[in-house]
Amino acid sequence: MPEKPLNQRKFLQPEQLRELGLLLFILAIGLAVQLRNPVFLSISNITSLFTNTAILGILAVGMMLVLVTRGIDLSIGAIIAFTGMVTALTVARFPGLPPFVAILEGIIIGMVFGALSGILVARLDVLPIIATLGMMNVVRGLTYVVSGGQWVSSYQMSDGFKAIATGKLFGINNLIVIAIVVYIVAAYYIRHTRVGRRIYAVGSNPEAAEISGLPRRRLIFLAYLIMGGLSGLAGVLWVAKFASAQGNTAIGYELNVIAACILGGVSISGGVGRIFGLILGTVLLGILNNALPLINVSPFWQMGIQGLVILAAVITNVLVRRNTERDALRRRAI
């Protein structure tokens, strides 16, 4: 049966079209908020918007990799709390500790938990949502146990440690710098390295990956390991930024991160996820958080609006896809 030649390149791929739509939506929201409150597009507000979104963005990269492998990680909020707590306790005990060591400590602890989730999912074939739900509880409980229910407060932390989040590099806040570095590395990693591409291959078709001899389990493990490392990093940044470590730090934050990914077009059924979309998704979520107070929306509305935006995004996605499919059928001239 003759098929249409596929040689002409379409003007925009579907994913690009989706990202364009998201971009326009962001601009529209930005414009609307700007008209209500001119503070929105001031340099200082934009800086604070990105500073506040940086941690979310860093975590979203890891979550994207996990989602690409058809997984999900619900334990990251707890890992943030635990690593934050442990580094804060370390810093309180050894005030002279170089900030760099604190960050490394956080990353390593995070990777340990990531590795545990990775073993459960990749080696022992536990459903990701179940494995990480269990990990979430265990790690959250451990956070209370190590802290003995106490907080670590601002005065117990050295200025050097707090400067991790407040300091600047080339006039840009450290958090933003770190997030940019993470994004550049991630973009290179998933586009130009073998392992990065293979993670996508495994998510796209796990059976095929197995048959063609890709180390499927190791790649899935790797995704959780990276997610753990990034959560550990985020934990240190979080505690440095808010200058306090508590047992209930970042509770439920995994939902925001997953939301950012979904808004950014990462498919929960695996294999699909682009860095540019992810940036847009994160920024949109950041704007929602930043702009609502500026236009006098009570903070209690934030959660509901976030949820509705997510639902609207996924449903729009489905409707658009159905529409393209219907158009394709019409063109088949049968």
Place this chain on the structure above:
Amino acid sequence: MPKTLLELKNIVKTFPGVKALDGVQFNLHQGEIHGLMGENGAGKSTFIKIITGVYQPDGGEILLNGQPLRFSTPMDAQRHGVAAIYQHVTCYPDLSVTENIFMGHEKLRKVTRRIDWTRMHSEAQKLLNQLNAGFRSQIRMGDLSVARQQIVEIAKALSTEAKIVIMDEPTAALTQHESQELYRITESLRDHGVSIIFISHRLEDIERLADRITVFRDSRYIGTWQAGQINQNQLIVAMVGREITQMYPKHSKNPGDEVLRVENLTRTGYFRGVNFQVRRGEILALTGLVGAGRTEVCEAIFGIAPFDDGSIFLEGKQIQWSSPVDAQADGLAFLPEDRQKQGLILEWEIGKNITLPALKYFSNLFWMDPNREAKEAGRLASKLAVKAPSIFAKAATLSGGNQQKVVFAKLLIRNLKVIILDEPTKGVDIGAKAAIYEIIENLAAEGYAVILISSEMPEVLGMSDRIVVMKQGHVTAELITDQTSQEEILNAAMVAEVHHA
């Protein structure tokens, strides 16, 4: 004497409770197409997995160019020049064609070790051009048709510079036309010195392509023949172990009144203006190439997919089934094409599978009645001669043919008028095929109207009273079986003009 490239001797492989291969031998010459045949469960798949390094043999030896070795992983086999193209295409739908071709052996830049996209794209395109593919390597794999995906798989084998290519039922999902294309590509591979192991159920594939033929049966090696030395009948005997004298049962042709009629049925993008009717006690074959819209028409009738225009009449009354629930209530049954994914719950016992479409009949107001259920399931399983110890055996433990019989039993559990069978003998071995033909014939004899969707010409000609041929979503011919020929059907399926409305 041609050079022997690969030789396997006395290969044994056991799984818990099953001897999958029992002292099997095989040898592959340089630059030949070697057909490997056998019924389902004969051990072909296990054998292939041993050559490709997925499984390790428990005994025997493998010689490559006379050197004994073992393939410990699929990667290892690939390094030794073995590539496999599997039955169900194993691709990465979200990735580009280039990546699909090079996944596992990506081209890297020397110093930075980063992926060399320019080189990969250009080499991929070169391979595709070499195969006359006619599409670009940057395209997303998921956007291609199955046939084109298969071409990509072949390009992948070429890219590993494979010397041995294994094709596991590559034509199973292809149309006649696409099969021809695949034959051409396969032969050109051979002419370039590649050795090919070609596994197929279709006798025509083997007849057309194979230089030599090896047959397995019941996990054992039966024999190897030169292509000219064995005819179709002998081949069937070798595979089945007995002669099938009468493949198609004698069909008594006395159709009654019209039961089902469709008029001008249309679903945009799938089929348009389809008309046909089927009578009591009649077998109507619905044929055409895969993708001609046969399954879609029947799914629309059954209410599992929508249609945009046209009407359906059951016994003269116009009806509109919006879901299979309504269609079944009115006496329509549908045997789906994929018995494992659409027909059965493999994890369930036979009995529960059989009663699934008729749970209502086995419950009083609220409660299920397990005794009545077991009796009825047992009656139907015996009637269709399902080979199993009891109705509490899991469906997954049955052979393909017996599984199909269970799906037939599911249809019969309700009072029916019309039965639609979508490729009922697909992937069923020859022995079980004859049994299924007998079941179909008995259904017609009992007065059901049967619509048989089939791509196999002998089956269409052997079983039906009338034949409706579809091409690209349109009916191109309606023929009386006794007064037509294979040529006429193929002409309608592949050549006839389709008038676009």
Place this chain on the structure above:
Amino acid sequence: MSDVRKISIEKEWSWKGFFLQWEWLLVLVLIVVFLVNSLISPYFLTLSSLIQTPSTFLDKAFIVFPMTMVIILGRIDISVGSTVALSAVVMAVSYNAGVPMPVAMIICLLVGTIGGGLNGLLLTQFKELSHVIVTLASMIIYRGIAYIILGDQASGGFPDWYSFLGWGSIAGIPFILIVFAVAAVIFGLVLHKTRFGRSVYGMGFNSTTCEYSGLRTDRVTLIVFTLAGLMSAVTALFLTSRMGSTRPNVATGYELEVITMVALGGVSTSGGIGKIGGPILAVFIIGYLSYGMGLANIQAPVVLVVIGLLLIVSVLAMKFRVSPKKRKLAM
């Protein structure tokens, strides 16, 4: 059909199969928990203590029944905790706005039912969406609405008789335990004896086959998720009664505890496998365990750790039981 072979319709009874059931292991665990608890407190193993204790942990257990169905369907509903919060908040606010308490309670049940029904509708109308995304979104939205309604306030001041739900007893048996037992019987019968239950199991293994077999699969999905909402509202009734007031952040993390109970109860998270008895035993194991740890002055965070570990361990153990062969191949 030439050689009609008789196929057996007698089910073979095997003692081995009977005793190899997961539920026996759970009974054993429950006994161990009892023994350890009675070592900690000599008063624990008295009849009245055993009967009274469940009222401390049974509130969330009502969600276990529909969650068992959801997981047998091969899906998961993580919005139940939020549904509890939303229906409790709406009930409290409408009562304080002058609605009579019985009506407010009916409103509570309605809100839960609608919440669950919306999940079901989304899942059946947009089949492309994964249940994880849908219930994740509604998890955020429902709790979000609770916050919109009540801010970070608490709402309470219910009539005295309302506390009977959570605290009252009939003939020495806590009211909540009686309701739980009734619900257990109803859900058990529905799941194991009706064609609705059979459909749930079938869809858990292979939804496509069920559709081709003419089952009303959409309706089953809708009903199961609606039940999850309804029973969340029932939990809201009892929880609010026990606490005396409610706030938008109640029942946070209930989904986890409920899923843990279901998984510990031997219901396979990949669908199709499990019975109602297991999760019911698991409710009591986890309940008495937490209670006992409280007796031993073990802090709540440790209990959190234990529950998380229990979830992981029980899922792993189930895997072993379901398919030791498959697991070996996969390793």
